[in-house]
Amino acid sequence: MSKVVEISPTTRHEGHSKLVLKVNDDGIVERGDWLSITPVRGIEKLAIGKTMEQVPKIASRVCGICPIAHTLAATEAMEASIGCEIPEDAYLLRMMLQCANRIHSHALHNILTLPDMYLPGTDSKINPFTPEEPVRSVAKRIQTLRMVGQTIGEIVGGEAIHPSNPRVGGMYKNLTPRARAKVLDLAKMGLPLAREHMEFMIAILRNYQKRDWAEVGGKEIPIPKDLGYHNQGYMAADPVYGSSSLDEIPGWFPERWTEVRPWDWYMGEEEITLEDPSYPVGGTTKAGTKAWPQMEACTGVPLYDGQPVEVGPRARLVQFKNYDEKGAIGLQIARQMEYMDCFYKIIEAADALDCSAPVIADEIPQGDGSIGWAANEAPRGCDVHLAKVRNGKVEYFSMLVPTTWNFPTCSRALVGAPWQLTEVIMRAYDPCVSCATHMIVLDEDKRLVAEKLLE
């Protein structure tokens, strides 16, 4: 007889979500639903009628960890719709901004991951807040990496959180030679730290893979070798930056995308029948409570070739570098492997930057209502924005955000895991739930079916 257990809210990720899990007598997940319960903010709806300059600034506010992704994807979706090519040096600035944000975001995620992990050779979990070594130095290194990322983001993007420099047609400002030198200094300072840190993180993650059990709430929970395996596909538009409908060879294909309602995908109404008050900290949902994922999920379910797909660091490495490690820890390792490229790309772009070149297109067309899209490879994966602009105003706007793609995929990856480790699987996706929640749902023919929800 299967039972239903619910972890709500989930922790150590961005936003508000929960796990509704059907488990067998051994507590192994038979079907899991991971869903957003963050209130819908309706960004796509309120964008309509606003100017193409405003909308990317509003979209940025969807998330404060990866605002760069939404700013760039939205700006570039506008540029794709109006057919505006930006100057090379503006692109270099955007590239630096993109990589700087990825450094900061991955480093931040390390702090969220480490408490699940063990110091190699011991049975003690890592508390990133401890003043004791060796963890103290690790925490300092993480904060230095974040400082480097945020400072470069601030110089290049105008602001680290909600960058002010990007605009439709390019950037407001180029860098002065002094600012460029500062970026190079910071990147060169960060590079050896990143290598050291990547190696440290991978060692920690490999150690977890070798372990037989993890302690959760005072119990030893067996770690299956296939923790977090799934058979879904991967989707990535670019190894580092992104792609748009202006590209000669685009990296994303709108005709392969469909979206279904949570209703079609999630479980129906269930009663919680299993309860564990010792689950840290505060226990699971009380037995007898009703859960209804179909109704409660606050995101649409986007599909690629009719299937949920994984996006993110591993998807990028699978697609572009033949990476083949599966499972939750495989995904975590892929994330660490992205550190170095970010630094190299920043140094490359800063070296190539001409500080006296223009960073704004000579002409910025106002748009005739054509559809344009831009995919930005956000820290958490492919972030696609679609827009129609006419006479400078937005007529249609849609955001297909990484964590939205990952919700159904990760849900499938929960199957076979002890329910106590499902948060470990979920965290491997570095969920950004506010990013994921701003729904517009399309049916198979791409007609809007959930618009009514927002009206």
Add this chain to the structure above:
Amino acid sequence: MVLGNYKQVIAARSTDAEILRGSQDGGIVTQLFAYALDAGIIDGAIVAGPSDEPFKPEPMVATTREELLASRGTRYSISPNMSLIKEVTRSYGLDKVGVVGTPCQIQALRKGQLYPVGLRDVPDKIALAIGIFCMENFPYQSIIQLVEDHGATALENVSKLDIGKGKFWIYTERGATVQIPLKVTHKYEQPGCHVCLDYVSNLADISTGSVGTPDGWSTVFVRSANGDDIWAKAIAAGAFETKPIDSVKPGIELVTKLATEKITKNQQYIEDRKTKFTVGKELRNPYI
């Protein structure tokens, strides 16, 4: 305390003849920034730079002596220097920022440092704030009106404008001097200046102006510990010639008198906003 807190007040002028040639008074602002730039105390400064129109200032980030020289002289109209306060730490990449401004601008700076609303990573990058004395300011249109109409002079022929000794002075390139009584200028003042209670840039590290010292010299208040430190180094480096303030005419008494007049008059105006201008309603008072 109409003159604010200060550690010392002196009469001073730059020892650099090139700086003095185009500066308004003793070239204190330009000299101090030039010295601080040389000594690595600042790596640039926000100043009122030149613009396309004569005597219309435009905020500028100066990182070289040449750029500092280009910003010499008083432009009696609004130069929103604080508009660059964040950008200077962003695409300009400065870590040690110098700023010059009128008393209200130095207030904005200090407020931004203590309550940095939308000013992330700015407060700790301010290395030297120089304030200038200011009785009132004018919109650019007022300057055109005063110089072209009241002064019957083409603005592009003007070499210097100055307010002093109860008059608005216009000096032309060709050597003519025109004076307009200050009474005439009052209606052209920026209305916002009428609630201003600071004459000698009380919140600056170092503040300077012309009143109190002879032509070509400046009155200098050294106020903060940071200002004191920089001033001592600049003196040691031979950047300034100084005289005790007691030894010059008209001296500190005149500064005190004018500061008192400004504050008393504007305090009255703030009071009047409670009662005089509306029926049964107060106009807003930013000081409470």
